[in-house]
Amino acid sequence: MNVQRHRLPNGLRIAVAPISGLRSVATLLAVEAGQWFEPAGRPGVARFCAQAMLRGTTKRDAKSWADALDAIGAAARLDVGPHAATFSAQSLGDDVGELLALMAEAVVTPAFAPKEVELVRQQTVAQLEEDSRNTRAVAERVWRELLYPPAHPFHARPIGDPVVVRAATAEELRAHHERAIRPDGAVLVVAGGIEAKRLFEEAEHAFAEWSARGPRESRSVPSVSLGGTVRRIEIVPDKTQSDVVLGWPGLPRTDSRFVAARVTNMVFAADTFASRAGHVVRDELGLAYYVFSTLGTSRGQSPWTVRMGVNPINVERAVSVTLDELRKIVGGKVSEDDLELAQDKLVGELDVARESPGGVASLMLEGEVFELGPDHVERYPRELRAVTLDQVIETARAFLPPDRHALAIAGPPLPVAD
Numbered sequence: 001m002n003v004q005r006h007r008l009p010n011g012l013r014i015a016v017a018p019i020s021g022l023r024s025v026a027t028l029l030a031v032e033a034g035q036w037f038e039p040a041g042r043p044g045v046a047r048f049c050a051q052a053m054l055r056g057t058t059k060r061d062a063k064s065w066a067d068a069l070d071a072i073g074a075a076a077r078l079d080v081g082p083h084a085a086t087f088s089a090q091s092l093g094d095d096v097g098e099l100l101a102l103m104a105e106a107v108v109t110p111a112f113a114p115k116e117v118e119l120v121r122q123q124t125v126a127q128l129e130e131d132s133r134n135t136r137a138v139a140e141r142v143w144r145e146l147l148y149p150p151a152h153p154f155h156a157r158p159i160g161d162p163v164v165v166r167a168a169t170a171e172e173l174r175a176h177h178e179r180a181i182r183p184d185g186a187v188l189v190v191a192g193g194i195e196a197k198r199l200f201e202e203a204e205h206a207f208a209e210w211s212a213r214g215p216r217e218s219r220s221v222p223s224v225s226l227g228g229t230v231r232r233i234e235i236v237p238d239k240t241q242s243d244v245v246l247g248w249p250g251l252p253r254t255d256s257r258f259v260a261a262r263v264t265n266m267v268f269a270a271d272t273f274a275s276r277a278g279h280v281v282r283d284e285l286g287l288a289y290y291v292f293s294t295l296g297t298s299r300g301q302s303p304w305t306v307r308m309g310v311n312p313i314n315v316e317r318a319v320s321v322t323l324d325e326l327r328k329i330v331g332g333k334v335s336e337d338d339l340e341l342a343q344d345k346l347v348g349e350l351d352v353a354r355e356s357p358g359g360v361a362s363l364m365l366e367g368e369v370f371e372l373g374p375d376h377v378e379r380y381p382r383e384l385r386a387v388t389l390d391q392v393i394e395t396a397r398a399f400l401p402p403d404r405h406a407l408a409i410a411g412p413p414l415p416v417a418d
Contacts, residue, residue: 308322
């Protein structure tokens with residue numbers, strides 16, 4: 001893959017992967033303004049700010065901005081994750097200049113008009129109220145509260161805390177924007193039908209007004225660890241299914257052990273067919289409607305969790321079997337076949353991603369954001385294949401201790417054991 005890079009005078013880093021024979025491009029602008037960089041004690045401000053940035057600029061109102069995007073047939077969204085606020089868009093290569101200008105307008109000069117801020121607030125509050133009746137959302141909220149202390153960036157879900165969302169003002173959003181939405185903490189990744197030289201020129205023109213004020217704030221967050229097992233059941237009325245989140249604090253994406261952790265995650269429970277717990281709990285024993293595990297990516301200890309949807313009568317057994325499968329891995333009772341299947345799945349996903357501009361851009365983004373090296377995309381599959389069985393076992397022992405975990409269960413009351 002021919003990836004070309006450039007850095008603008010304002011600090012914005014750019015990576016482009018031209019793909020011959022295509023007319024479309026995928027564009028990702030990631031700003032280090034996700035949960036990890038959120039103001040302490042103000043969960044939800046980062047997402048609120050990002051959503052409000054799409055509701056009008058100082059140059060045009062929300063409808064005019066959206067109409068301009070529609071006029072070039074582009075689609076765009078802005079999401080906030082554990083590490084970054086990411087503006088993602090698709091367009092024709094011929095329209096990249098106009099697309100970047102619209103993205104820059106929203107990112108650099110949002111209006112934060114009171115009417116639009118209030119609209120975003122109402123939408124967010126409505127979603128939070130809906131989530132309070134959703135067993136998946138409740139289980140995740142409870143799990144985070146069990147594991148992370150209140151001041152930790154990951155204590156709340158990215159959508160935030162209802163109290164904060166209801167109280168946040170346009171002035172607070174502007175202050176967060178000025179502090180966190182900075183070009184020296186941002187990466188622009190483009191893949192598809194465009195030449196690198198032209199993209200660099202278009203980006204320099206579009207983002208010329210974006211500048212950083214003062215030095216970037218440093219972030220120091222105490223490490224999180226579990227001394228034992230913590231567990232909580234949250235009753236959600238009028239539900240028949242339980243949702244379960246079982247997990248641990250993960251490791252930074254920049255940790256040298258992260259690739260081994262990603263393989264370990266697949267060996268354990270990331271996939272129904274390629275993972276031990278997923279296969280046994282769902283397919284062999286039929287104890288869950290779904291089972292999957294995820295390992296978050298940030299500069300901190302993002303959640304490393306197993307999620308399950310379970311009939312209440314099967315909750316205790318599903319959790320027990322999942323932990324038994326983990327104990328087998330920790331105890332070295334895992335085979336080379338398990339490892340090879342997991343590696344095949346992970347590398348196969350990379351091969352599929354390379355078949356589309358959006359997939360290529362996503363592959364590039366992780367390497368660019370965390371500065372994993374200019375050859376990360378080409379090197380990464382080899383790194384996955386190089387992980388050994390001993391590394392999987394050691395990683396599980398280090399980060400997934402079966403007898404030190406946080407467990408959240410949301411749904412109807414569990415049946416009382418006889």
